[in-house]
Amino acid sequence: MSSTTDLRPYLRTLDAETLAELLYAQAERDPELRRSLELRSTTQGGDVAEAHRLLDTAVEAGNYEYAAKVGSVLDTLQRLLDAGSRADLAPLARRTVDDISEMLERIDDSSGEVGDQAERAVELYARACVAHPPDAERLADWILEVEFDGTGRPVIELADFAAALGDTGLLRVKSTVDKVLAEDAPGARREVAQRLQEELAEVSGDVDALVAILSAKPPRVDVSLKIVRVLRAAGRHGEAIAHAARALTHDKERCLPVVVRVPRPRLVDDGVSRLREEFDRLPCHETYVALRDGATAAGQWPSQRKDALARLRERAAEGPVEAGELVRALLAEDRPDDAWRACTRFGASLALRVELAEARAAEHPAEAIPVYRDHVDELIGQKAPNSYAEAAKNLRKLRTLHKRTDTTEEFGPYLSALVETHKRKTRLIAEVRAARIAIPKPARA
Incomplete structure (x- = not known):
């Protein structure tokens, strides 16, 4: 293999444990590399201490400064977690959630900026x-306290904490x-x-309990589709x-939560026919999934x-909304590549393109x-602080x-042009x- 071969694409295909073993083995042979890794390891402890210090001073800060400090703490937590740190980060993370929750009870968060940070902290x-x-x-006691006693606190998803x-x-x-x-x-x-009762049924895999809970709700399309998917x-x-x-009969008398365990062939055919009729009447990704x-x-x-x-x-050619229904149907079919092509071909909404780009960025960074x-x-263009x-x-x-696609040289000019265009938007520049992005200095005349 040539010494100039770029191994980074191959290394990115390896899992974290394999990379750790390879790096450890090399560090055993290379004292300088070992010292460097040991230094980085001790630096993590310093990062955690600095995060606690930021939280100590954030409470006394104004809304904007508070949001910036807490954002730095969350960035530190995410970086350490992404790096697979062996440090116990749970105490710092919990303190951050609690501090943000207390702040939300005292301030006017009409912009939603601090609320977004609360969700990220959870x-x-x-x-x-x-x-x-x-x-x-x-x-469990902490989750119950947040859910039942915390006004304005973030909602907890039990599935995230189930393990x-x-x-x-x-x-x-x-x-x-x-x-x-x-x-x-x-x-x-x-x-x-x-809500917690429904989440407990989902987490525990109790299908009968979950279907009973959902069936007791007022009839809605999203609830019916969820029951079908669960079953x-x-x-x-x-x-x-x-x-x-x-x-799909729209007959309230037939919307009772009755379970038919062994459907007759005619019932099966009638059921598919009704689903097809509903899809033809309203072709969208929800009726497609039901069909x-x-x-x-x-x-x-x-x-x-x-x-x-x-x-x-x-229908996708009719507009962004219709294009989005095709894209979501293809995503439901687990066909992300086809969904991406449909998104670009038919011009789906920017929000949907961003959603797909986030999912594709890992393997197709250039497209994102x-x-x-x-x-x-x-x-x-929204001209709002949170935006x-x-x-x-x-x-x-x-x-x-840009780093991952080896086009770092393109980011500087792009950022420079962006800043020049919006140089009067001081809040944006701040x-x-x-966000710790170095703003290029304007070129000298």
Whole structure:
């Protein structure tokens, strides 16, 4: 192999454990590399200490300065977690969530900037708990406190914490949820308990309980589709078809949560026919998925699929909304490459293009670059403080994408032109600096 061969594409295909073993073996042979790695390891402790110091001073800061300091703490947490740090980051992550939650109770967060940071902090805390699980019962108590007693606090997704909670923690959550529901008192506490009850059923894989909870809700398309997907994922295809058929009759008397375990052939055919009629009446990704689930269970999907996709492609040329329905249908089919091609061909919305670009950036960074640039322009055009902050975050992503595609030399001129165009937007420039992006100095005349 030539000494000039770029090994980075190959190295990116390796998992973290394999890379760690290779690096460790090389460090054993190379004292200088070992010293460098040891220095980086001790630096992580310094990063955590600095993050705690920022939180100590952030409380006394103004809203804007507070958001910047907490953002730096979250950046540190994410960087360490992404690097696979062996340090227990859960205490820092939990403190960050608690501090942000307390701040939300005291300030006017009409921009939603601090609220967004709260959601990000919860996600990072969940990751830190998975890496270093805390005491399960104490974690459960914290989740219950946030959910039931915290006004303005972020919503917790139990699925994110399920691995750290384990059976012990989940049982503790269930015990409190059951007690609140037994009180039979309307209000916010009951609504929280009902949501947690549904999440507990999902996390535990209790299909019957989850279907019963969903069936008790007022009839809605999204609820019916979720029931169909839950039943189908559990291998209960006959029940999925029966429920889909009942949901599409628009007959309230037939919307009762009755479960038909062994559908007769005629019921199967009628169910698929109703699903097809609903798709033809309203061709979109939701009715497409419902048709796919029912027809697959009946063994009729190959004959239905081609015509259904053709119908969505015909509508995709009508506009961004219709194009988006085709793209989401292809994503539901686990065909991301086809979804991307449809997105670019038919001109789906920028929001959807950004969503796909985020998913494709890992393997196709070059394709994501123009989408992120359009997204930056859109955010700046909104002329709002939180939009400027989001634009700065996307500029950091763009910088990374240019590095990964070996086009770093293109990012500087792009950023320079962007700053020159928007040099009067001082808040934007401040957000770019806060995101630790070096702004190029203007060229001398």
